Amino acid sequence: MNKKSYKIKNISIIGAGNVSTRLSIILQKKKYNILQVYSRTQKSAEKLSNLIKCANITDLKKLSxxxxxxxxxxxxxVINKVVEKIKNKNIPIIHTSGSTDINELKDFNTRGVFYPLQSFNKKIHVSFEEIPICLESNNKKFLQELTLMAKKISNSVQELNSQQRQFLHISAVFASNFTNHMVSISESILIENNIDSEIIKPLLFHTMNKLNNHQATICQTGPAIRNDKKVIKGHMKLLEKNPEIQKIYLEISKSIYNYENKEL
Incomplete structure (x- = not known):
């Protein structure tokens, strides 16, 4: 490897989960050579290595x-535990975590972060071109090479420091994880009352489409922002048999009203 140019061609992937699977596939399509895949279990290591036709290992001491x-x-x-077991600290290393500081890799001479802002599922295809990738490195030349790699698979690449990336990750939890949980609750309410859960999807799609052109605060509607106490009281009564959902409903309603009326 030319250490001055940090040219990336041959790669070892550590992990065989959702992110590593999707990232390995797209990098291979872009002509990067995935030399080996590591996983703690032979089964998962073989599954990914068979998919992308490379070697597999279950011992970090065998990293190339x-x-x-x-x-x-x-x-x-477990990032810190993995880092401790890697012997060669001279090979450049990156992690793909949104919430982990780059300093977790401080023992390595050349280090970075390559964070794809997306939730991944092995069974659900996601186009990497649409996924923002956030980069960080302790080395400018290495960062340039990471940028080249990122731009080969994504149309949106930007540099963020560790604190910015951690705030981005918090934002993503609210926007994606919490939203999905709200939809799960919505579906459960419909199913429990013998209503086809598909009926809610046009409203969901419309809500998300509005966000393409407007900030979320402008799009907020519903009884909470209006402080419609009669409607809220009726909803709370209907949810009496499910105190957990009732509690969530009340807290979110309070949050909406306070946030939109700037009474934080």
Missing amino acids: NEVDLYIICVKDD
């Missing part, structure tokens, strides 16, 4: 010293 880059795609709470 002939690659240009290590990519860590594991759960946030």
Whole structure:
């Protein structure tokens, strides 16, 4: 490897979950060579390695010293454990976490972050071109190479420091994870009352489409922003048999009213 140019061609992927699967596939399509895949279990290591036709390992001591880059795609709470077990600290390394500081990789001479802002599922295809990728590195030349790699798979690439990325991750939890949970509750209410859950989807699509042209605060509607106490009281009564959902309904309603009326 030419250390001055940091040219990336051969890669070892650490992890065999949703992110590593999707990232491995797209990088391979863009002519990067995935040399090996690591996973704690032989089954998951073989599954991904068979998919992309590369070697697989279950021991981090067997990571190749002939690659240009290590990519860590594991759960946030085990990144530090993985890092401790990697012997060669001279090979550039990146992680793909939104909430993990780049300093978790401080023992490596050349390090970075390659964070795709998207939730991944092995069974659901996502076009990487539409996924924003956020980069960070301790080395300008290495950052340039990461930028080239990112731009080959995404139309949206930007540099964020660790704190900015962590706030972005919080924002993503609200926008995606919490939203999906709200929809799950909505569906459960419909199903429990013998209503086809598909009926809510046109409203969901319309709500999301509005956000393409307007800020969310402008689009907010419903009884909470109007402080329609009669409607809210009626809803609370209907939810008496499900105190957990009732509690969520009340807290979110309070939050909407306070936020939109700037009474935080």
